[in-house]
Amino acid sequence: MSEAAINHLQRAIRCKTVSYKDRSLMDFSEFEKFIENIRQDFPLIFANGQIERFVGYSLLIKLPGKSKLPPIGLMGHFDVVPVREENWLEPPFGGVIKDGFVYGRGTLDMKGHVISMLEAVESLLSEEFEFERDVYLMLGHNEETGSIMPDSGASTIRDHLKQQGIYFSMVVDEGGALIDGKSLGIDGTVALIGVGEKGYLDIELTATQSGGHASMPPKISAMAQVCEAAVKLEKNKFPASFNDATNAMFDALNPAMKKPLKFLFSHRSLFKPLLLKVMTEKPDTAAVLRTTCVATMASGSFAPNVLAQKASIVCNVRIIPGESVESVKNRVQSLVGEQIEVKLHNGTEPTDISPSNIREYEIIEETTKEHYPHFKAVAPYLMVAATDSRVYHGMAKGVYRIAPFETEKEDMKTVHADNERIKIEHYIKGIEFFKSLIKKASS
Numbered sequence: 001m002s003e004a005a006i007n008h009l010q011r012a013i014r015c016k017t018v019s020y021k022d023r024s025l026m027d028f029s030e031f032e033k034f035i036e037n038i039r040q041d042f043p044l045i046f047a048n049g050q051i052e053r054f055v056g057y058s059l060l061i062k063l064p065g066k067s068k069l070p071p072i073g074l075m076g077h078f079d080v081v082p083v084r085e086e087n088w089l090e091p092p093f094g095g096v097i098k099d100g101f102v103y104g105r106g107t108l109d110m111k112g113h114v115i116s117m118l119e120a121v122e123s124l125l126s127e128e129f130e131f132e133r134d135v136y137l138m139l140g141h142n143e144e145t146g147s148i149m150p151d152s153g154a155s156t157i158r159d160h161l162k163q164q165g166i167y168f169s170m171v172v173d174e175g176g177a178l179i180d181g182k183s184l185g186i187d188g189t190v191a192l193i194g195v196g197e198k199g200y201l202d203i204e205l206t207a208t209q210s211g212g213h214a215s216m217p218p219k220i221s222a223m224a225q226v227c228e229a230a231v232k233l234e235k236n237k238f239p240a241s242f243n244d245a246t247n248a249m250f251d252a253l254n255p256a257m258k259k260p261l262k263f264l265f266s267h268r269s270l271f272k273p274l275l276l277k278v279m280t281e282k283p284d285t286a287a288v289l290r291t292t293c294v295a296t297m298a299s300g301s302f303a304p305n306v307l308a309q310k311a312s313i314v315c316n317v318r319i320i321p322g323e324s325v326e327s328v329k330n331r332v333q334s335l336v337g338e339q340i341e342v343k344l345h346n347g348t349e350p351t352d353i354s355p356s357n358i359r360e361y362e363i364i365e366e367t368t369k370e371h372y373p374h375f376k377a378v379a380p381y382l383m384v385a386a387t388d389s390r391v392y393h394g395m396a397k398g399v400y401r402i403a404p405f406e407t408e409k410e411d412m413k414t415v416h417a418d419n420e421r422i423k424i425e426h427y428i429k430g431i432e433f434f435k436s437l438i439k440k441a442s443s
């Protein structure tokens, strides 16, 4: 199986399924090629499944189960982000094998995940394994540009399933993480399962003045006004707190922790001020405890000697569960004052937090422990980045994000970057992981 499985991944990588917000830049013949490839490589899925296409290229494949129990949903996307070809050591769409790795854009994000999932399903079908529940494969073709786009494959498929009254037992997508447990007093690798996602918001701050020549400036320019507002927002950080997801995470990690952190974290309410202070020092832990707000873009006048009539700064905001687009707007407006106009773009609320005390979650936890017995702990966590799976919150008992491969930190850095690659050994283990997971989840 493994040789064919590697070849299937190589073939998938060779399709240049690059996503652009400007859809006219997308080469849809490459998406068609990808679909044709998987049709050839996974004949049993395509023979047994009911296949529907949405927005042209997103695929919904339903494999019927024996019972009427709530179905399971396995998500993935086969689009990728663009490459800067000159920085690659191997051709980004070559699917080259070198030193035990397959190289190429999408090997980790996330064709490796998608193909290993398809391998697992195909293999179960070849063993004549009978699904108890319906199994839905939801494969999006434009995840990288966001589920908020009106033609998002994931959102369109979700709307279709919602109309049919489908309610999943569980939905699984990309996005879990493997971390070094050291900073939490744990010796070794910790697997994190994403149980929710922060919200997203772009805030445009604008100051307007009459403009004029820069040789006779007013007391404060429009540009300085918005800069001041942006600085105010970064200095007055949103309050940090433990939310449902972080509480569930620390509860799950606690048994594996060593003293003194074990003691501190098991008395979290008592040591809250201390723990929050320490944890908000670092950007990665701060991000799971508070809403973050950071200035990312600025625009002013068109020439160095001209005052801006309109100066704007865009801040990117990631909203913690418990807060909302509305509450963020109110706080921002009261901080920057009435003279600054606050406009919201691309607002998405934080998701609810999927439970980690139900059988659906336990299946993922159990499977992870079985296949990766050397991991020191498995725990739920809040994702700070967005995935397509957010659209299924409210349509499943649990929506979970998993990392099926034991990817090393160094290799994780190649995601959305140069020389993306997956270790073949990890990829093959991922297929076995998915087989067990799907077997349990679908029965």
Ligand SMILES: [Zn+2]
Binding pocket: 077, 109, 110, 143, 174
């Ligand atoms: Zn992805």
